[in-house]
Amino acid sequence: MNILKEIINNYFNLTSTIITLVTIGLITIITIISYGLERRITDKSPIYIRLPIHLTEGAILAGSMIILQQTFHVLNNSSVNNGWLYANAQLTILLYSMYLLRNKITLLINLLMPFAYHQSNNLQRLTNVKLPYFIVSYIFLVAIVIYIYWQTDRLQDSTIKYLALQILYGIAWWILLWVDHSFSFSNIFYMLIVFVIYMAIIRFCEHKMQLTLAGYDTLKKAVNYDELTGIRNRSNLDKSSKEIYDKYSHENRVPLTMAMFDIDHFKLFNDKYGHATGDEVLRHVAHTMERELYLRKTHGEIFRFGGEEFIIIFRDKTAEECSPIIVDLRNALYSAPLFLNGKKLNVSVSFGVSELKSSDTGFTDLFNRVDNYLYKSKNAGRNKMTVEDVIYDFDENK
Incomplete structure (x- = not known):
């Protein structure tokens, strides 16, 4: 009962709710904007057309990270307490963007984020006795991210694989965070549970958004395209x-x-x-x-x-x-x-x-x-x- 009470007090409170809502809002914005941008290009589009769109999507992702950071600091009066909230929200957006955007800019951001989220720790890790854990976890994270990048379509059709990759992604990231910010392994377990819940909420919302956007496409096609021949009307x-x-x-x-x-x-x-x-x-x-x-x-x-x-x-x-x-x-x-x-x-x-x-x-x-x-x-x-x-x-x- 004490453990359950601790989880509820620490992980299901007003601050957590606000962070969750902000995360959902940012993901909604990312989805709508990227949906509009991706419709303008195909795999056969020339690089000078695809690159600006992918850079724009990368900028939107980076901007979302900054908005989350500022929201967290405001809610916590610039304190680092409850930093797991901020971390889980960022991990959720990073992973979701891998599934949604599927471009090399998003891949690069995911690969560089362990060195970008707290730059002052990059040199400290070299003298940290936990450095081998960081190296192994980073290699593990790289393998997972690349696998998700190449297998996105198959993963989205398989709930079990989707969940498994999500858990492995979270484990790799939380070990990297553990190297920089020592905390108990029980906390890692709790954080992973919350991360899985975050992703479940996001996937549910994303599914609803996709249905809405698909319905919009269907309506748009019905209005602008001839039903019999399929060409514009x-x-x-x-x-x-x-x-x-x-x-x-x-x-x-x-x-x-x-x-x-x-x-x-x-x-x-x-x-x-x-x-x-x-x-x-x-x-x-x-x-x-x-x-x-x-x-x-x-x-x-x-x-x-x-x-x-x-x-x-x-x-x-x-x-x-x-x-x-x-x-x-x-x-x-x-x-x-x-x-x-x-x-x-x-x-x-x-x-x-x-x-x-x-x-x-x-x-x-x-x-x-x-x-x-x-x-x-x-x-x-x-x-x-x-x-x-x-x-x-x-x-x-x-």
């Missing part, structure tokens, strides 16, 4: 159009081209084979065009405008530069017919293409001109493209 185009016009209307030297196309005789697919087949044709066209835009590195953005009509925005390209790209897109679609229920369905498209002009007073002017060109292609017999009021037959441009 008219609502997304409406949101982007103002930004596109404001940027390119003031950049006379930087061109912007819009292409609108629709599927020739699409109504026949629905009437002859049914609406399910019509849906498959829409998906086929959208996916083929999106894939070809990506593979050809055109940086074109494709939207489903409505029905069988689609729009492609080509940034930094003139209408003349886009013409051969559009021919290639059409030919790729035409050379890859849709096979459905034993039937071969050849799909052709008609295009209208125009470049943003200095005389355009808004995005609507560009849209109306492109729409007019599209109808010229259709009225000329379809399977054609009209570029700046000049009609071209795709079959003559293979």
Whole structure:
């Protein structure tokens, strides 16, 4: 009973509660900011894009350490009493960041932290009889941190491995702290228990945050992406159009081209084979065009405008530069017919293409001109493209 009372008095009090809440708050901030930053990059992103983001994440982690330190000093009137609170909170954020951020800056911070948290102790350790314990524990910590860095995905799917690595990480760190600040091994045991509780709370909160963010992603996708084809929808185009016009209307030297196309005789697919087949044709066209835009590195953005009509925005390209790209897109679609229920369905498209002009007073002017060109292609017999009021037959441009 005395031991239990001591644990409750020392480890579950108002100061501990405040530190815990501050830790949860910092982790929430780290999660939200890093979530937004990591979405901007992939493993294939160039180093000059990834490095600033990773440095920013490292700065956020370092800033969290400083905030915890200042919070602890305020709560304890600059005393070092109950320093385990501060240490456990920092260990929690360090370990959590390893699972969340997964970059070399976070790895480096974890590896250097034993020498950075109390720099005055670095020289004292050289004459400390416990130096061998420090060396062995540090090597052990390095091995654990590197293992977590490389095996993050597998560990998050296994509660047992997650807990085991968490305990080993805590043991390594608390032995390092024991070298600098002698305390009983019973205290290490109590501190490890509190550390495990901290991480359990954090993992629960992190799980809830991930569900919330995933729900936000789902909602965002539903609002901005076409449910049938998976590409961006008219609502997304409406949101982007103002930004596109404001940027390119003031950049006379930087061109912007819009292409609108629709599927020739699409109504026949629905009437002859049914609406399910019509849906498959829409998906086929959208996916083929999106894939070809990506593979050809055109940086074109494709939207489903409505029905069988689609729009492609080509940034930094003139209408003349886009013409051969559009021919290639059409030919790729035409050379890859849709096979459905034993039937071969050849799909052709008609295009209208125009470049943003200095005389355009808004995005609507560009849209109306492109729409007019599209109808010229259709009225000329379809399977054609009209570029700046000049009609071209795709079959003559293979």
